[in-house]
Amino acid sequence: MNSTKxxxxxxxLIMRESLAGWLERxxxxxxxxxxxxxxxxxxxxxxxxxxxxxxxxxxxxxxxVLTKVxxxxxxxxxxxxxxxxxxxxxxxxxxNGAVDYLLKPFDPNALGVxxxxxxxxxxxxxxxxxxxxxxxxxxxxxxxxxxxxxxxxIFDLVQDIAPTNSTxxxxxxxxxxxxxxAKAIHTNSPRCDGPFVVVNxxxxxxxxxxxxxxxxxxxxxxxAIETKKGRLELAHGGTLFLDEIGEISMRxxxxxxxxxxxxxxxxxxxTQPIExxxxxxxxTNRNLEEAVKAGIFREDLYYRLNxxxxxxxxxxxxxxxxxxxxxxxxxxxxxxxxKNIDRVSREAMDEMMLYEWPGNVRxxxxxxxxxxxxxxxxxxxxxxxxxxxxxxxxxxxxxxxxEIEKTHIVHTLDExxxxxxxxxxxxxIDRSTLYSKIKRYQISxxx
Amino acid sequence: MxxxxxxxxxxxxxxxxxxxxxxxxxxxxxxxxxxxxxxxxLLQDVEFALDTGRxxxxxxxxxxxxAGLAPAGVVKILAITRVDLFIPILxxxxxxxxxxxxxxxxxxxxxxxxxxxxxxxSFSRRVVKEAIHELGHTFDLRHCQDHACIMHYCRSxxxxxxxxxxxxxxxxxxxxxxxxxxSST
Numbered sequence: 310m311n312s313t314k315x316x317x318x319x320x321x322l323i324m325r326e327s328l329a330g331w332l333e334r335x336x337x338x339x340x341x342x343x344x345x346x347x348x349x350x351x352x353x354x355x356x357x358x359x360x361x362x363x364x365x366x367x368x369x370x371x372x373x374v375l376t377k378v379x380x381x382x383x384x385x386x387x388x389x390x391x392x393x394x395x396x397x398x399x400x401x402x403x404x405n406g407a408v409d410y411l412l413k414p415f416d417p418n419a420l421g422v423x424x425x426x427x428x429x430x431x432x433x434x435x436x437x438x439x440x441x442x443x444x445x446x447x448x449x450x451x452x453x454x455x456x457x458x459x460x461x462x463i464f465d466l467v468q469d470i471a472p473t474n475s476t477x478x479x480x481x482x483x484x485x486x487x488x489x490x491a492k493a494i495h496t497n498s499p500r501c502d503g504p505f506v507v508v509n510x511x512x513x514x515x516x517x518x519x520x521x522x523x524x525x526x527x528x529x530x531x532x533a534i535e536t537k538k539g540r541l542e543l544a545h546g547g548t549l550f551l552d553e554i555g556e557i558s559m560r561x562x563x564x565x566x567x568x569x570x571x572x573x574x575x576x577x578x579x580t581q582p583i584e585x586x587x588x589x590x591x592x593t594n595r596n597l598e599e600a601v602k603a604g605i606f607r608e609d610l611y612y613r614l615n616x617x618x619x620x621x622x623x624x625x626x627x628x629x630x631x632x633x634x635x636x637x638x639x640x641x642x643x644x645x646x647x648k649n650i651d652r653v654s655r656e657a658m659d660e661m662m663l664y665e666w667p668g669n670v671r672x673x674x675x676x677x678x679x680x681x682x683x684x685x686x687x688x689x690x691x692x693x694x695x696x697x698x699x700x701x702x703x704x705x706x707x708x709x710x711x712e713i714e715k716t717h718i719v720h721t722l723d724e725x726x727x728x729x730x731x732x733x734x735x736x737x738i739d740r741s742t743l744y745s746k747i748k749r750y751q752i753s754x755x756x
Numbered sequence: 757m758x759x760x761x762x763x764x765x766x767x768x769x770x771x772x773x774x775x776x777x778x779x780x781x782x783x784x785x786x787x788x789x790x791x792x793x794x795x796x797x798l799l800q801d802v803e804f805a806l807d808t809g810r811x812x813x814x815x816x817x818x819x820x821x822x823a824g825l826a827p828a829g830v831v832k833i834l835a836i837t838r839v840d841l842f843i844p845i846l847x848x849x850x851x852x853x854x855x856x857x858x859x860x861x862x863x864x865x866x867x868x869x870x871x872x873x874x875x876x877x878s879f880s881r882r883v884v885k886e887a888i889h890e891l892g893h894t895f896d897l898r899h900c901q902d903h904a905c906i907m908h909y910c911r912s913x914x915x916x917x918x919x920x921x922x923x924x925x926x927x928x929x930x931x932x933x934x935x936x937x938x939s940s941t
Contacts, residue, residue, distance in 0.1 A: 324845050330843070335909060336899050413845055416846070416848075420846070
């Protein structure tokens with residue numbers, strides 16, 4: 310259950326204790342204050358999502374507390390607690406910004422329903438805010454596709470690690486689906502109802518990163534015309550996905566390490582510590598161990614992030630998934646473009662199986678998207694696939710199968726530093742066949 | 757069921773409890789938590805917790821008293837009473853537990869709501885679910901969002917009937933972690 314930080318303000322000890330105990334069993338983090346003054350002091354020190362405030366208190370009244378809270382932190386949901394005699398005051402409080410009131414003693418169901426309603430509303434507000442502020446790049450969160458052994462191993466791993474709170478590091482080449490794996494961990498975890506917040510560390514300009522992650526207070530810098538929540542805050546109760554973690558600056562590495570250790574941070578220009586509970590999943594296509602050795606990535610942050618790690622297989626390592634993935638993408642793009650296309654030709658599939666797919670699943674997806682758009686028939690032909698089109702190959706005139714084959718062999722040999730055994734394996738032919746093709750096409754090793 | 761020994765869960769009925777209610781509780785607690793169980797009444801009555809103004813019994817007081825009476829080596833204590841329980845801020849509670857602590861209590865008072873007196877089996881299922889739920893709290897489990905999980909907080913007695921008598925996958929893992937931690941201390 311996602312815990313909500315709740316402050317109970319009541320001058321009666323027994324009420325504070327019984328309510329705090331009940332809410333803690335419900336999984337919330339609870340603080341108590343015996344007076345309005347103490348509550349306002351605690352509000353300066355911590356961030357609360359909900360306050361339960363008794364209307365009748367010695368000294369500062371519940372209504373006064375409400376007014377002060379709404380001035381300093383309008384996001385806090387304030388619920389008034391009242392006795393029969395003061396319902397009219399409670400209604401007055403709602404006009405002044407209280408979200409609701411509870412008549413004490415209250416039915417446990419009423420309290421539970423109210424807390425759920427408030428947290429749900431706050432989570433929705435965070436989600437909306439996140440989507441509104443999200444970068445325009447389209448993020449697709451479809452389920453991962455694959456029946457190959459490497460993918461089955463990934464599915465098992467995701468299933469095993471999803472229920473835990475451990476930080477996860479996902480490595481793998483560009484386009485292998487690290488983001489999808491992160492999303493799958495989130496959706497299979499107890500945090501699945503919380504937000505999944507993506508920070509593309511490589512896409513956000515370095516000078517904006519601090520504000521993006523931690524948020525800023527109004528007036529913190531020239532462009533800070535209003536207070537803005539950072540992505541760490543927006544990820545509260547959910548999962549923070551730090552994509553391309555290898556790209557963050559040394560300064561941000563220090564700040565991030567601090568947050569991961571303490572779970573407390575400050576908005577830029579802010580003085581109020583903010584606590585946020587989220588699971589962290591990081592991903593990179595870099596070799597971070599080497600980056601640590603080279604002194605460009607902090608060792609302590611590396612170990613903090615690398616609690617559980619796994620590597621996404623390349624498409625080359627799971628070519629048996631190619632037909633399934635192809636079918637998956639054809640179905641999606643045919644539906645999107647409203648075209649009656651449902652398969653690739655045998656010839657096209659044979660060619661696709663021979664291709665190396667250096668851009669992995671993303672390259673395949675792009676290829677299929679384009680092919681669906683370009684195709685004139687119900688079946689995608691080799692010519693519809695950009696990877697086999699002349700402009701994609703080195704030879705602009707290579708539009709015969711033989712020329713395409715020659716180009717592909719040259720490409721594979723170059724990629725593998727002319728290791729014949731390796732190249733033959735990737736091409737799916739034996740070494741003697743490769744030698745004969747090299748001879749036939751008069752391919753020579755570069756000097 | 758065993759005689760009282762170390763590393764057991766003590767089931768402590770306050771008043772006499774019909775075997776058709778008590779036996780399933782004993783059986784399922786042993787099965788689910790993996791501890792031996794023992795039955796012993798630690799409290800003869802709970803009159804000390806009576807709030808005369810509300811005609812209800814303050815469950816927190818009862819838990820504190822029970823904790824002071826805990827026999828050495830007992831892992832957890834589950835008290836079962838017929839009286840109506842409350843905590844001051846709420847109108848009533850079906851039960852209360854010390855989160856991650858030693859004691860918990862359930863009341864059968866409202867659990868037969870909507871049932872015919874002959875519906876003993878349904879009543880017994882509710883009692884078992886509440887017992888496991890409150891004991892779950894003593895193993896540091898919080899309420900769970902999974903509606904089928906035994907740790908789900910039920911808004912109504914109908915929800916109690918709807919939820920299963922099992923922990924969800926996540927709560928099972930957390931429970932196993934806590935049992936492991938307890939056995940290593």
